[in-house]
Amino acid sequence: MIQYDAIIIGSGQAGTPLSKYLAKKGLKTLLIEKRWVGGTCVNDGCTPTKTMVASAKTAWLINRSEEMGITTARTNVHMEAVIARQQEIVHKMRSGSEKGLKQTENLDLIYGEASFQGPKTVQIDLPDGTQQTVRAETIIINTGLEPHIPSISGLDQVAYLTNTSLLTLPTLPKQLLIVGSGYIGLEFGQMYQRFGSQVTLLERGPRILKKEDEDIAESLYSILKEEGVNIRLNTSLLSVEKSENGYMATVESEGQQSQIPFTHLLLASGRVPITKPLNLKTTGVHMDSKGYIPVDNSMQTNVPGIYALGDIKGGPAFTHVAYDDYRILTQVLFADQQLQGNHDILPYCMFTDPQLGRVGLNEQQAKEKGLNYKAVSLANTSVARAIETGDTRGMMKAIVDADTDLILGASMLGTEGGEVMSVVQMAMMGGLRWQQIAQSMLAHPTFSESLNNLFSQLED
Incomplete structure (x- = not known):
């Protein structure tokens, strides 16, 4: 058994910088990674998807170039080249992060699957089939989430895709059926429609983006429908089966069943915490009913010395939140400060095109809280920069x-x-009032300049 000062399980956007920080502080530190350095963000989240979104937008821009006075042949999408570019960027970022870890003194990086053998003891199942046991007084869990695989009749007969496996598919799906209309489903849906797939997206509820305001969701729904994405609302997937030319899905919409042919199936119906392999029952660490690990303001679990960072602890599953968890824990461990992430001003962005950037409360949340608020919106058809660049889709809204x-x-x-x-x-x-933005001098012509017009409507 090897003794360490600190053990980190998972090299995501909290675990990787934390391991280097602890090692540089003089702690003998071990970072255990089951798969690849960088976690979801680098390997099958932000980096690869946004790289492919950029390729898809290039295709879209070429196909509408005549609107801008430019005549060109219609685009031909080469998926192998798109995937190769994406993988090159992913591997560059992954290898750069791995190199930085290996060059850090007092830090060991071991690839393998970790499972607890007690509150302070971890067993590592190594790739060669052997095992190694390590121990530390401080252990940090940063294992993240993985795709949720729903129970669907016939699914075992279909070579379904997840947001991970689709990223290395070298061919373009002819008919892509997507289950789920969250951020993953919408980004991939628009992306592959632009690449040339026939995309059908299934949503069980009455609208997409149930956490966003209805007018925002409706605006994006119209944008995607105009591009050709077939969005089926109030629709549940009952079963899938092989057919003569691929596969057939049986769906139910408002009590009526129908069938949808498809060649590829993407499951984008949520993500679940990776806690089962950890064998947490040997530690006494509590989990909630969904498998998340609750923590206090110092990122500590109910067991002293065991911490959880990033998506695994529940709450907003964003890279910047995980990195903020790392920042908070360093202050707790070395500055004896009880910090807390400020989720009242939580920013996030969905990278459909156009993007949806959100910060703070939206109108439906303000209503739920019973706040005395004012809402103001501005269609992008009234934004000068949007008109000039030829893309007036979407809207601005503030509370x-x-x-x-x-x-x-x-x-x-x-x-x-x-x-x-x-x-x-x-x-x-900065605690600015809306009047200060409405009356400020912002550079012309920019998108942000229209914040003047957005907030000045409150003066009426």
Whole structure:
């Protein structure tokens, strides 16, 4: 048994920087990784998907070039080249991160699957079939999430895809059926429709993006429908089976059953925590009913010395939240500070095209909280920069406190919506009132400049 000062299980966006930080502080540190360095973000999340989104947008821009006064042949998408470019970027980022870890003194990186043998003891199943046992007084869990595989009749007869396996598929699906209309389903749906697939997306509820305001969701729904994505609302997948030319899905919509042919099936119906392999019953660490590991403000579980960071602890599953967890834990361990992530001003972005940037509260959340608020919106058809660049899809929307005039949140659906959202986030962090943005001098012509027009509507 090898003794360490700290053991980190999982090299995601919290575990990787934390391992280097602890080692540089003089702690003998071990980082255990089952798969690849970088976690979901680098390997099958942010990096590869946004790389492919960029390729898909290039195809879309070429196909509408005549609208901009440019005549060119229609695009031909070469999926092998698209995947190769994406994989090259992923491998570059992964290998760079791995190199940095291996060059850090006091830090060991071991590939294998970790399972607890007690509160302070971890067994590692190594790739060669052997095992190694390690021990530390401080152990951090950063194992993240994995795709949820729903129970569907006939699924065992279909070579279904997840957001991970689709990233290395070298051929273009002729008919792609997607289950789920969350961020993963919508990003992949639009992406593959632009590449040339015939995409059908199934949503059990009455609309997409149930956590977003209805007008925002409706705007994006219209955008995707216009591009040809077949979105089936109030529709459940009952079964799948092989057919003469591929596969056939049986679905139910408002009590009526119908069939949808498909060649490829993407399961995008959520993600679940990776806790089962950890053997947490030997530690006394509590899990909730879904398998997440609750923590306190210091990121500690109910067992002293065992911490959980990132998606595995529940809450918003974003890379920047995981990195903020790392920042908080370093202050707890070395500065004796009880910090807490500020999720009241939580930013995030969905990279459909146009992007949806969100920060703080939206209108439906303000209603649920019973707040005295004002809502204001602006269609991008009234945004000068959008008109000039030829893309007026989407809208801007903000929520302000009617008593204090402080900004409670914003939803920016439009070109560079995430960047415009970040401007509002900075204003919220600085405690600015909506009048200060409405009356500020912003550079012309920019997308952010239209924040003047958005907030000035409250002056009426």
